[in-house]
Amino acid sequence: MKVSNLFVWQGRRNAMDDILLKVEDISLKRNGRYILRQVNLSVRRGEIHGILGLNGAGKSSLAYTIMGCADYVPDEGRILFEGNDITHLSITERARLGITLAWQEPARFEGLRVSTYLSLGMKEPDRTRIMEALEAVALPPSAYMHRFVDNTLSGGERKRIELAAVYAMRPKLAILDEPDSGVDILSLDDVLKLIKGMASNGTTVLLITHRDEALEIADSASLMCQGTILYRGNVEQVRQYYAQRCKLHPEMLKSPG
């Protein structure tokens, strides 16, 4: 563990208990099989919390469950946001409380312009903020503002626009589902810089990824495996466990989750 990380982490820990999001014992079944199994997760206000896990670990399912997507009503457990139970709120209600999600594979919209799309999450459409958001994802506003968010955008462009939309919205909690997938390695740094930018704007970030190097910017992290969170806490530790392909480790079993 890097000493500096430890210091930051412990510093936050002391200031903790300002828990923004709390997931308590969430389980979700599909065709009799658990996709999420007794997931527990706390995210503190202002932190970047990484969720690392292999393909199929249940990361996206957890993201949809927190966002409140229609097919992701948990069979057990509850979700608290700023101390209030939001388990039964609609997506719209959760979004209005300040939660949003950048999809792993964002939807495409016929006839909807980038500028309009970016303004949807704002209280008042604000051109300057839209331009700022596009610049933050390294897309020149003049070239992209008037394009459509349809299938004429490349996969990477669409992902950047999704991040720009979240950036422009300035939510309290941004769930970013693999923001680094589909964007080229060179621009991983750009993406990470952007996420740090979101955090400095006051957004708490739940950063879902299967690329452990993306966790460099995280304050804390969780390791997800087979529908459950195996370990929560220190970033370096999570990266190490992940490198061992989530092999069960005696220390993990001791982790408070």
Added chain:
Amino acid sequence: MRLHQLKTAEPSWVREYEGMLEALKQAGGDPSAITSGKFATLVVSANKVLAKSELPGIHFEAEELPTGIHARIFVEPGTKITKPVHLCFGMLAEEGVQEIIACYEIGDDAQVAFFAHCTFPNAQELKHLMEATIRVGKNAKMSYTESHYHGPYGGIEVRPHAKVFVGEGGKFMNNFNLIHGRVGSLEIDYEVDVGKEGVAELVARVYGTGTDRISVKEFIRLNGERAKGLTKTRVAVREQAMSEVFTTIEGNAPYARGHMDCTEIVRDRAIAKNMPLVIVRDDRAQVTHEAAIGTVNRKELETLMARGLGEDEAVDIIIRGMLQWV
């Protein structure tokens, strides 16, 4: 507002004219196109021609009938009208009938683009009937963009019917829009005969809500060698609205090419139908069709809701995007 083109000073007609321009604005149009005097325009309310202005090469003749007008619109051969021609039909009354019998003659090698604004902002029990005969000359090009606004009540029956003849190498493009306010009952009926190397494109976009009834009938006969025909229909129906889209393309000549493309979105208890009919009489002709009818994509909906939009609002944005995206 400049009223210099107004043909009458009678206060009630002045008010009617102003009201129609206001309604045009509500429907997303720009009234200055009519009032600026820079464009050829014809404004008809009920059976009265309120304003008329011509430009060199384009002429309007209009005769008032008891419940409408008989109009002849003529573009001289070889004339290219570079500025759009604005036609404005409608009435502010809540009830009544407006019947437009129109004859468009686009001379050989001429070019013209019409923008027709059809506004009935207060319609409660109204009928608007259009019987048009359109002749597009040899190598001539005509586009006709028709935008309707029927107000919030749905008390209107609108029947735009047209018979179109496209000459050799001619091009006819029709673009019908009814996406603001209620539809009421709409029956589009277009029949197009296309000559050698001619082109016909019919685009219709309609958004029905409440108890709206939409019927789109389009028939294209590709009679000349290498004639081309395309229908593009985008319809959305919500609540108890119903839509029926019947399109037919006949490939009657060698190398004629036709395509029908229909997308409809249904929500709530609405019903949408699409019946494309392909007839081919020459083994070198080819006519194809594609249709998709379904509800709003769940992921698209949830994406917009995750930005704080209500479900209805999100559906509306998705539908309007689909309608615009042609």
